[in-house]
Amino acid sequence: MSYMDLFKVPDPTPELSCRAAVVGVGETDFNADYKAARTKAPGYEGQTAENLATLAFERALADSGLRREDIDGLSVSFLYGGPGAAETATMLGLSPRYMTDRGGGICAGPIPVACHAVANGECDTIALIFAAATRSIGRKFGGQRFDSGGPSSYFYHHPWGWSSQAAHWAMIWQFYQQAYGATEADLASVAIQLRENAMRNPNAIMQSPLTVEKYLDSRYVVRPLHLFDLCLVNDGAVCLIVRRSDLANEMPHVPVHIGGWGHAAVKTNKLNTLVRERLRPQFQEAGRQALAMANVALSDVQHFEGYDASTIHLINHIEGHGFVEPGSGLEFCKAGEMAPDGSLPVNMAGGILSGSYMHGWNHVAEIVRQLRHEAGPRQVKDVAISMFSLAQTDQVHPLIFMRGTK
Amino acid sequence: MVQTRPDRTLGPGHDTFWAGTAERKLLIQRCGKCGELTWPVVATCDHCGSADLAWEPMSGAGKVISWCTFEQDYYRGMIPVPYDTILVELAEGPLFISNPADFTREDIAFEMPVTVTFIECEDSAGLFKLPVFRKA
Numbered sequence: 001m002s003y004m005d006l007f008k009v010p011d012p013t014p015e016l017s018c019r020a021a022v023v024g025v026g027e028t029d030f031n032a033d034y035k036a037a038r039t040k041a042p043g044y045e046g047q048t049a050e051n052l053a054t055l056a057f058e059r060a061l062a063d064s065g066l067r068r069e070d071i072d073g074l075s076v077s078f079l080y081g082g083p084g085a086a087e088t089a090t091m092l093g094l095s096p097r098y099m100t101d102r103g104g105g106i107c108a109g110p111i112p113v114a115c116h117a118v119a120n121g122e123c124d125t126i127a128l129i130f131a132a133a134t135r136s137i138g139r140k141f142g143g144q145r146f147d148s149g150g151p152s153s154y155f156y157h158h159p160w161g162w163s164s165q166a167a168h169w170a171m172i173w174q175f176y177q178q179a180y181g182a183t184e185a186d187l188a189s190v191a192i193q194l195r196e197n198a199m200r201n202p203n204a205i206m207q208s209p210l211t212v213e214k215y216l217d218s219r220y221v222v223r224p225l226h227l228f229d230l231c232l233v234n235d236g237a238v239c240l241i242v243r244r245s246d247l248a249n250e251m252p253h254v255p256v257h258i259g260g261w262g263h264a265a266v267k268t269n270k271l272n273t274l275v276r277e278r279l280r281p282q283f284q285e286a287g288r289q290a291l292a293m294a295n296v297a298l299s300d301v302q303h304f305e306g307y308d309a310s311t312i313h314l315i316n317h318i319e320g321h322g323f324v325e326p327g328s329g330l331e332f333c334k335a336g337e338m339a340p341d342g343s344l345p346v347n348m349a350g351g352i353l354s355g356s357y358m359h360g361w362n363h364v365a366e367i368v369r370q371l372r373h374e375a376g377p378r379q380v381k382d383v384a385i386s387m388f389s390l391a392q393t394d395q396v397h398p399l400i401f402m403r404g405t406k
Numbered sequence: 407m408v409q410t411r412p413d414r415t416l417g418p419g420h421d422t423f424w425a426g427t428a429e430r431k432l433l434i435q436r437c438g439k440c441g442e443l444t445w446p447v448v449a450t451c452d453h454c455g456s457a458d459l460a461w462e463p464m465s466g467a468g469k470v471i472s473w474c475t476f477e478q479d480y481y482r483g484m485i486p487v488p489y490d491t492i493l494v495e496l497a498e499g500p501l502f503i504s505n506p507a508d509f510t511r512e513d514i515a516f517e518m519p520v521t522v523t524f525i526e527c528e529d530s531a532g533l534f535k536l537p538v539f540r541k542a
Contacts (some may be wrong), residue, residue: 156446157503158412159529159536161476161485170474171493178472178516223475223488223511268442268452271501275472275493 006102007109007395009263010116012293019119021248021255021404024064024241025368026056027203030356034205034234037135046136049082050091052237053131057092060239065252066125071241073098073117073126075110079359080132088129098123107361108390108397112261114242124244130361131237151394153270166230168274168393169310170222175275176312177224180327184224188215189334190311191228191353196339198350200378205232206354229311231352238361240368248404255404256371259296259385262289265395274393282396283320283389294400296385298322301400303370303386304344305363308351317389318346321398345380360390364399371403411527411536412481419447422461427535430524432464434500445500466522467542468494468502475511494520494539507540 010016036044053076061068074096076085083091085099098117102110107130114126157163176182191210198204210228218227248255264286266273273279291298298321306317315329323344324332332338338346349355349366356362367386369375389398414424419435426433434443437451438458450457472493479487490511494502506514507523519542524535 152415152446156415157491159414159527159534160491160503160505160538161412161481161489162491162503163412164480166478167474167476167491171472174474175472175493220475220477223477225474268444269501271493271503275501 006106007263007265007397009109009112009261009397012112012261012263012289014293014295016115016119017259017293017295018257018402019245020115020242021245021257022240022368022401023243023248023251023253023255024060024066024239025365026059026061026063026239027362027365028052028055028236029203030234030236031203031205031207033236034135037235047133047235048136049078049080049131049133049237052133052235053078053082053088053129053239054092056131056237056239057127057129060127060241063253064241066241068093069095070125071127072096073114073123075100075102075114075126075128077102077107077110077128077130078132079130080134080137082131094127096123098126106359106390106392106397107364108261108263108399111240111242111258111364111399115258118242118244124247126242128240128242129237130239130358132359133235134233134357135235151270153393164222165309165393166222166225169229169312170225171275172278172316173224173229173312176278182330184216184226185212186330186334187229187311188212189330190314191215193333193338194308194347194351194353197348197378198354200340200376201349201355204350204355205234206350225310228353231309232354232357234357236356236358238358238365240361240364245404249406253374254372254406256368257402257404258399259402260290260292260294260400261398262286262293263395263397264289270394278316278320278326279391279396280320280326283317283391284322286396287321287389287398290387290398290400294402296400300385301344301387302383303348303367303380304346305348305351305367305386305388306346307360307363307390308347308353311353313391314347314351317391318344320396321389340378340380348375348378348380360388363388367401371401408526408528408533409536410484411529412484413529414531414534415447416531419449423447424534426461426463427524427537430535432466432522432537433461434464434496434498435459436462443498443500445502464522465497467497467519468521468539469517469519470514470539471495471501471517473511473514492520492539505538507538509541
């Protein structure tokens with residue numbers, strides 16, 4: 001599958017809205033596995049995509065209350081390598097009539113594709129599995145090993161020593177500081193808010209308090225970005241079980257309907273769109289598609305999960321979708337508006353900055369827990385509509401989720 | 407002194423760009439159909455898809471609109487860290503990622519005017535001239 005093919009989604013038509021719902025969710029032990037990998041505890045052998053995927057699937061299946069033979073669809077997204085869908089089905093003892101290999105990692109493609117397959121009668125109940133043994137395989141995120149196949153900004157500027165996702169966010173953040181007079185202490189507020197959220201989630205990797213002082217004292221990776229501005233690297237897997245909505249009401253948990261999705265990509269002037277506009281045209285367009293498909297307004301969104309590859313990128317989401325005006329996202333965060341009791345609770349499980357680097361799948365898992373009202377100390381009160389927004393350096397893919405009825 | 411740098415992207419089109427820098431020219435592709443400039447090098451116009459692309463020398467003038475400093479060593483010591491990178495808006499419009507030639511992060515002011523110069527470099531494909539920027 002080519003790079004751009006990974007992100008193709010079915011047209012976001014209202015006919016596909018709420019035709020499928022998440023009825024099961026499973027995650028691996030992010031916190032325990034990270035600790036084991038860091039300390040190399042006796043007997044620790046590292047993770048593989050296979051063992052991570054199996055654990056997440058078994059947990060999701062148990063959570064759904066379904067039988068193994070009820071799973072008639074399978075979608076696998078093994079980032080950085082793993083078995084294909086057919087091999088995975090054998091490994092898990094499944095005999096699905098619909099299978100798809102996404103090849104890539106992010107969930108904003110596989111979820112709409114699964115909804116379409118369900119609406120189209122290709123399967124009734126599909127397990128979507130993501131796994132990445134990112135830390136165990138020693139994956140690096142910059143330098144010459146990061147080469148062609150993706151967007152040109154990931155490899156073209158090597159002769160000037162410029163590469164890595166961090167470098168993209170660093171250029172954005174430096175420009176943002178100039179444009180709006182923001183400071184590093186202002187950006188610290190985002191890292192601190194997500195750390196506080198993570199500390200209400202026992203499976204989040206980062207559990208020690210973060211302060212402005214600790215943030216400012218931390219090393220720079222690509223200056224002006226500090227260590228705490230950049231997402232984690234860890235092993236893990238997430239499995240979602242998605243079922244035809246009309247079959248999803250007699251289940252142990254309240255179904256979480258997939259209401260809408262959108263997709264917009266940068267086609268021209270990438271660096272300008274990224275640095276000056278911070279993907280705002282793409283956030284606006286993709287968000288409009290997803291909200292229209294779900295027939296809800298942006299102001300109806302009560303909980304937001306955004307792809308926080310860096311602190312400043314989370315602000316790109318908040319401002320880009322229009323929750324706040326450009327340039328006011330950091331003040332919004334500092335005022336506590338992104339906290340569980342704020343006007344827009346954001347990344348309640350700690351995101352990928354402090355929670356777990358599951359490329360957006362962990363954000364969706366948190367949405368499922370929030371919309372079931374099972375999120376315990378970090379529960380957003382009475383939440384019924386959540387928005388997830390995934391954006392890399394060149395495209396935006398939001399998803400709208402809605403609490404169903406039992 | 408020749409600096410060792412990470413590898414360039416080479417091949418049709420890319421080679422023309424580097425042949426230009428060898429003559430101390432900063433060549434950027436302009437589309438014959440829609441008139442837009444595109445950087446980095448492309449096979450077809452980013453804006454309209456046309457393959458009718460012609461190389462045009464830039465004036466070399468620009469201004470620094472963003473910058474970042476690599477503290478982490480992504481290139482295994484090939485370029486000693488920390489080192490600065492800059493995002494230059496060329497007078498003709500395109501944004502160009504480069505390095506400062508005669509200044510550092512501490513000297514940069516937002517939208518500071520700069521002009522292109524060329525330094526001797528080497529990568530695994532051989533010697534080449536790298537376009538970098540000095541204060542205008």
